[in-house]
Amino acid sequence: MDAMRKGQRWVLDAFLAVGGLDVLHPDAGAIFEQIGYDSTDLKRVFGPVKAGSMLPSAWSGAAKEIEHRAQHWEERGFTRTARRLYERATLLYARTHYSILGDDPRRGRYLEKVIESFKKVIAFSDHPIERVVLPFEGHHLHGILETPPNAKKLPCVIMLPGMDMFKEDWHKLMEQRILPRGWAAFALDGPGQGESLTKGLKMSLDNYDRAITAVIDWLSAHPAIDPERIVIMGSSMGSWWATRAAAVEPRIRAIAANMSNLGDKFVLLNQAQPSFMANLMYMTGITDTEEIQALSKAMTLDDIAPKVSIPYLIITGENDELTTLDSSIGVYGKLRGPKELWIYQYEFHPIGPQSDEWLTASLDWLEHALEDCFAPKHELRTFITKQGEYLEGSGEPPWWHP
Template identity: 30%
Template structure:
């Protein structure tokens, strides 16, 4: 744990130096790539610092600075975003597909996990959303990375309030088709995306992966690495563990997910060690809208790195194709897919 920050920061500084040298020599593609990688490594260096120290604030500033430099040189439009939120703001980056020359685009609101951040949501090259003609609003929602530094923390109400402000912002943009707004979330972002969608009917479709859907989050906070609980206490503005233990019981999809009427996709690992599969299956069983559950045999929390994912539908590609189809107006069939180790997909109906 003590090595994480310094190791990633050293790598970030090396990439930042390469970016400056390349830009000075007029090698703008090389500079662009290194600015991006420097930003991602500065963000990774933040993980162990659950505080408002000069070091942590400085790493966040360097992450933003390097990403802004990447944005100057990117092969597509990238815009810094600050969305008004209950007297404060939600930070983000808005990406338009390469070659965009006008017209109304579909878009996804991309929500990272607990140990990721908005800068990492769009790939340096061949991004799965932009390559499909889908714009991206990548945010640090309540409690995520930069947001606590702006006084915006995790709570059920804050995530319920996030959908309307993001959709209002998107519908004000001339580039965006208000009828084709999707939401995607990974890991802890799967829970956030679910709550957000449940309270924003203008969302056309939602897709999540690597689930954190256990009501109360007992497994991840009491049976997994203590770094998760340590980080989440900072994300939700708690220093007293006993009070946090009471608070975290309020975090649940129960009474919320049932409200989702638009297409919903969830990709989960059969052997998820942070959120046992039964909780995801329980939520899916209570939902009544069009929905699809895809379970990968033997996969743990990070869906992939197993034969089922390598030989069957690749998880992130499946997710992107599914979302593109929904935003194109194609209907969703309610099914449960079990991707076997051979890659074969066993399909069954969802009631």
């Protein structure tokens, strides 16, 4: 990372000491809780943190305590209590693992703790969960498939995490909001993400496209999955990867782009926290700052979006700090299939306060897409105010038009 971006870290550290998690992303705690993090764990981690360098220790300290509690209840035979605690420990160990950038042996050690904890979740689960390892271009893709009991030929949602997420982040959402629909769900650590990255699979401009094809190949042969009803929920940078894949993979039926990051990556690398540039450099294996900037300039959807003709939903915050609203609207305008745009007033990247709403609503939207509820030219833009008004029309913030 260049000297200027490294030099900005003291600013982030100073604000972390005062503002905690909200400094990284305003109102992020709300969506963390929706996807399974315990609020007391988050408070314990961020309460004493005075600098970003303290985060791995804070995450790991909380993880060890929760794992110890899980082991106690497991020994007593209280498997449901143990399962919930192992779920918490998995997420906390995974955050520790994520927080250690680079080919560091400590990162590998914490990955083993993630795997160990999640295997306990699988052992005590009431439904089938598979840890999936797929050969891919000399390395491996790592994923999690969750299905209802006795599943056969069900619709499947592929969950694509963002740059600072991982497949285990989606377990509770899959268990609580997807499986009850009678659907299956697959969460992926693609190139440059999570377990796949730690085990050597770097991200390039286009290898994530091929990774999704490899996943769909595998899912299509699985007896629990209907290969004609595969959709994608791509969150944050996952929305960008999903869009690229949809332009070349005809088996994707629909996409929900949540907390979307569809525009160019200038804001992400040059105006957001310096950790994003460091993260992208590790994800790609690029060590030269000019080369990473050149890659970011190629990471546009201007020529990709017009090739996407399947139903497509964009959900974004008006004040997303990692992209611009203009760029999201620009990509939306280039899509060629049925499409909708939901803009949440005053919300930042996590769209945290309304995350309970949009997480479920985006799944409902995908269900409508699978049921062919949208006409070929369907197009709807909705601006959603803080007071719960749903203003249909241009989708633009009212203040744009005095």
